[in-house]
Amino acid sequence: MPRVGLTKDKIIQEAAKLADAKGFDSLTLTAIALLFGVRLPSLYGHVANVHELKKGVALLALERLAERSEEAVAGRAGKDALVALVDTHRDFAQEHPGLFHASRYPLDGETAQRSGGARLARVNHAMLRGYDLGDADRVHATRLIAAFVLGFSLLELAGSFSHSAPDAALSWKRDVDGLDALLQNWAKQKNDT
Amino acid sequence: MPRVGLTKDKIIQEAAKLADAKGFDSLTLTAIALLFGVRLPSLYGHVANVHELKKGVALLALERLAERSEEAVAGRAGKDALVALVDTHRDFAQEHPGLFHASRYPLDGETAQRSGGARLARVNHAMLRGYDLGDADRVHATRLIAAFVLGFSLLELAGSFSHSAPDAALSWKRDVDGLDALLQNWAKQKNDT
DNA sequence: ACATTAGCCTAATAACATTAGTTATTGATT
């Protein structure tokens, strides 16, 4: 019984690679055991169950996305920062569909709070300081951007845009332009509701 | 061996109920067999495999959503129609999280093309006739709205908005107001990309 | 050198999906 030197971290890393290569749904403990050349139950010394494995990959995906996003907005402001941030998110989804899928794995509030997801929300919120918005409106705007980016990435990955005319990439540009315009003119809106 | 009178339709209906009650992930052939008082393999005479079961529920969910959306926009125009449409979508997600989740089940392009999803896209696109947009811009706007609604619903269901200050419902209103404003002023944008 | 810890193992069980081959009900035909 040669000791392989398993670690929770190593396992999650490998799981992330696998999820990225074969898709998050093909991520199984069995597959990971095979990759490490180890018997399935041996993994239970390091991860409690499949849920913990998937949660680990989800957290890792969120961290990576948050990290990239922070780098993207660094040194930028206004529309420049907005474009950098949303492009980073969309590119991540395109380049790492498995990890992107993983980042949608449901987490309990407690965990989500401490995750890269919260970090991502903060970057998003901070980036919007570049626009002239009140406190509440800045939160509303943060959610608008987050919702748009997530939804667009999902629909694009699912191929929902690939069967109608203009290229999805063009819609992306126009939509981001539109959102930038909206953010600039937010104050001028009449709140008639 | 009393004959129960199984049908693909009946099975899908029951599966939809189960998905709505227990969540899409708890939808299994085993559970359906139990509900019908039938042995598991008996189902295979009516559905080819789990994938076909889930696909069926997904299609049903998309049809219901499309139907509601069509009713919602009927007789409305402009912002009135926009609000009715997006609210319908969000309400559906809140009231039927299981079916909403099902509607995200991946479909091949062929199937998706003939699904309620395409119908939904058409309603969305048609609704935007109420704004003064060129052909291409109307498609861009359709995608913007679809992305926002999907993303917001997912994030809200996941609880991503429940740990920061203003209520998600308020952000929803403000964001939809903002999108309406954007659509009205779309033409005035400077396309600087 | 030896005892303890801990890493990896085998064995066993359970839930779900799937296929092959069998029985029996139903509705059509004599």
Next chain:
DNA sequence: AATCAATAACTAATGTTATTAGGCTAATGT
């Protein structure tokens, strides 16, 4: 009314994945 063919539902068997219980052995520290 009796029979037959089609087919609905069944039993049995197999594979995959996850999980728990308990055993052996390599690494570690006194």
